[in-house]
Amino acid sequence: MMKLIDDHLEEVILVALLALMTALIGGQIFMRYVMQASLSWSEELARYCFIWMAYISVSYAVKKDMHISTTAFVNLLPQRGVIVARILSHLIFAGFAFLVVFEGIALVQKLFGFGQRSSSLGLLMAYVYLAPVVGFVMVLFRLAQRILIELADLKAEGTQ
Amino acid sequence: MISALLFGIFALLLVLGVPIAISLGVASSVVLFTSGKVSSSFIPQGLVTSIDSFPLMAVPFFILAGDLMSQGGLSSRLLNVGKVLFGRYNAGLAIIAVATCMFFGAISGSGPATVAAVGSILLPAMAKDGYRPVFSTSLIASAGSLGVIIPPSIPMVIYAASANVSVTGMFLAGIVPGMIIGLALMSYAWIQARREGVGADATRYTPREAWDVIWDAKWALIVPVIILGGIYGGIFTPTEAAAIGVIYGLIVGLFVYRELRLVDLYRVFAQSALTTGSVMLIVGAATIFGRVLTIERIPVILAEAMVDMVSSPLALLMLVNLLLLVVGTFMETLAAIIILTPILLPVAMAMGIDPTHFGIVMIVNLGIGMVTPPLGMNLFIGAKVGNVPLEQLMRGALPFVLVMLVTLALITYLPVLSLALPTWVAR
Numbered sequence: 001m002m003k004l005i006d007d008h009l010e011e012v013i014l015v016a017l018l019a020l021m022t023a024l025i026g027g028q029i030f031m032r033y034v035m036q037a038s039l040s041w042s043e044e045l046a047r048y049c050f051i052w053m054a055y056i057s058v059s060y061a062v063k064k065d066m067h068i069s070t071t072a073f074v075n076l077l078p079q080r081g082v083i084v085a086r087i088l089s090h091l092i093f094a095g096f097a098f099l100v101v102f103e104g105i106a107l108v109q110k111l112f113g114f115g116q117r118s119s120s121l122g123l124l125m126a127y128v129y130l131a132p133v134v135g136f137v138m139v140l141f142r143l144a145q146r147i148l149i150e151l152a153d154l155k156a157e158g159t160q
Numbered sequence: 161m162i163s164a165l166l167f168g169i170f171a172l173l174l175v176l177g178v179p180i181a182i183s184l185g186v187a188s189s190v191v192l193f194t195s196g197k198v199s200s201s202f203i204p205q206g207l208v209t210s211i212d213s214f215p216l217m218a219v220p221f222f223i224l225a226g227d228l229m230s231q232g233g234l235s236s237r238l239l240n241v242g243k244v245l246f247g248r249y250n251a252g253l254a255i256i257a258v259a260t261c262m263f264f265g266a267i268s269g270s271g272p273a274t275v276a277a278v279g280s281i282l283l284p285a286m287a288k289d290g291y292r293p294v295f296s297t298s299l300i301a302s303a304g305s306l307g308v309i310i311p312p313s314i315p316m317v318i319y320a321a322s323a324n325v326s327v328t329g330m331f332l333a334g335i336v337p338g339m340i341i342g343l344a345l346m347s348y349a350w351i352q353a354r355r356e357g358v359g360a361d362a363t364r365y366t367p368r369e370a371w372d373v374i375w376d377a378k379w380a381l382i383v384p385v386i387i388l389g390g391i392y393g394g395i396f397t398p399t400e401a402a403a404i405g406v407i408y409g410l411i412v413g414l415f416v417y418r419e420l421r422l423v424d425l426y427r428v429f430a431q432s433a434l435t436t437g438s439v440m441l442i443v444g445a446a447t448i449f450g451r452v453l454t455i456e457r458i459p460v461i462l463a464e465a466m467v468d469m470v471s472s473p474l475a476l477l478m479l480v481n482l483l484l485l486v487v488g489t490f491m492e493t494l495a496a497i498i499i500l501t502p503i504l505l506p507v508a509m510a511m512g513i514d515p516t517h518f519g520i521v522m523i524v525n526l527g528i529g530m531v532t533p534p535l536g537m538n539l540f541i542g543a544k545v546g547n548v549p550l551e552q553l554m555r556g557a558l559p560f561v562l563v564m565l566v567t568l569a570l571i572t573y574l575p576v577l578s579l580a581l582p583t584w585v586a587r
Binding site: 017029047054061064067069089092093132 | 200211399
């Protein structure tokens with residue numbers, strides 16, 4: 001069970017959000033041209049799904065080791081150096097993630113206090129701003145996993 | 161002092177291999193905290209507001225549409241049409257390769273996707289006809305850049321968002337430059353392949369067979385009409401057009417050509433979300449970075465210095481070309497656009513350069529960057545698809561890069577090539 005969540009958690013959420021976005025925009029066009037009735041809320045909801053999708057996939061990208069970086073310089077180092085640089089880079093990433101989570105929670109609390117709502121759906125804006133917070137909490141888990149993997153690699157490298 | 165700190169930290173982290181988005185975020189955060197001019201809640205806030213944008217939502221849809229269409233059998237049918245039209249000429253496949261990339265570029269918005277889609281079906285055919293694998297792979301890797309230059313184009317969506325210009329305007333401006341580059345590559349490849357003595361495709365078609373092939377491809381041939389026609393005709397926004405592309409790709413792939421399997425869908429959707437996420441994080445972080453730049457008045461200072469230094473817009477464009485070519489070799493295209501637009505555009509506009517033209521110059525440059533080492537995405541994909549060593553491919557692509565550089569000069573110095581269409585439509 002844990003393994004299933006570990007393997008597919010982000011993936012399932014992302015696929016669902018993207019499918020929902022497609023359906024919303026498709027439905028919006030269908031309503032406008034076929035039913036002659038423009039929807040006012042579909043675009044807004046799709047945009048919020050997009051924001052959530054973006055930040056959940058930040059965590060997915062850590063898991064898949066797919067974040068865009070320039071590795072040309074680091075790859076000049078010997079194998080051990082590469083692994084050490086990668087661990088260092090994960091730690092810096094984690095530092096930024098902590099900052100986003102910390103500041104993000106403060107912001108979300110403030111927004112809940114204001115009770116600000118979105119223009120057409122009347123959704124509490126705090127739920128939209130929660131996206132980077134949740135995304136980066138997941139990032140912290142994934143980074144911890146990656147660091148453990150790199151440490152194991154480093155150990156394997158040392159015993160050779 | 162502050163700017164040295166900002167760029168210094170950014171460069172250091174980049175060299176360390178920290179993801180670009182995080183390098184931007186950390187550098188900006190350090191500066192925000194030391195200067196104390198902005199509340200630090202701007203960090204999570206900027207991450208959300210910067211991507212709370214309907215135009216940017218076109219990015220996942222265009223990635224998805226391109227993937228669905230190449231796996232759903234649309235690209236192989238385009239290729240068949242090319243064979244019917246040009247197959248009987250000597251070295252005809254060289255022409256078909258570029259033409260298919262151009263056409264696929266008008267379906268998808270990404271360079272690597274174009275290389276993968278066209279390369280995987282065309283390279284085996286070209287090898288059978290006697291093309292050197294290095295030559296044919298270099299050709300397709302280079303022509304793959306047309307995927308981002310011919311609309312729709314994901315980098316254009318990103319540029320339009322950062323430069324605050326219209327996506328439709330960018331899409332119109334890209335047509336003529338895309339055609340010119342396509343024709344230039346086509347001519348060079350054709351001459352070169354004939355010189356190497358490549359013959360014609362052996363298959364001959366009766367008019368009846370030829371018609372059948374074209375008729376079978378109708379669902380693919382009509383896609384640019386739907387997507388681009390819909391955008392230019394004002395029927396839907398670029399984002400809606402991209403979503404239509406997804407739905408169309410799903411329907412044709414699943415029910416008409418039936419080459420798309422439901423199992424593939426899950427993977428294709430997840431892949432598109434993954435690519436989008438890593439790009440959107442850069443958009444978010446670059447917005448914070450851009451905010452810091454603006455507070456520290458760096459673009460203004462830079463613009464003043466550049467205006468003093470270079471006398472004419474042409475000289476400036478040349479400088480920018482050089483800078484972009486260098487940056488494009490080691491930085492991913494979308495990241496480069498997001499980071500450089502807020503820095504370079506004010507300079508360009510101060511010198512009277514049109515922002516749309518500037519965007520096209522930038523995108524052609526970065527398109528060339530996709531085929532130059534060390535970070536040339538098209539080369540990586542080409543090497544994988546064509547099963548050619550990367551080093552040989554880098555050398556093989558050189559003549560094509562030169563051809564593209566010549567067209568880049570044309571596009572840079574003749575703004576009318578980019579601007580005629582959007583101006584004409586706006587009239």
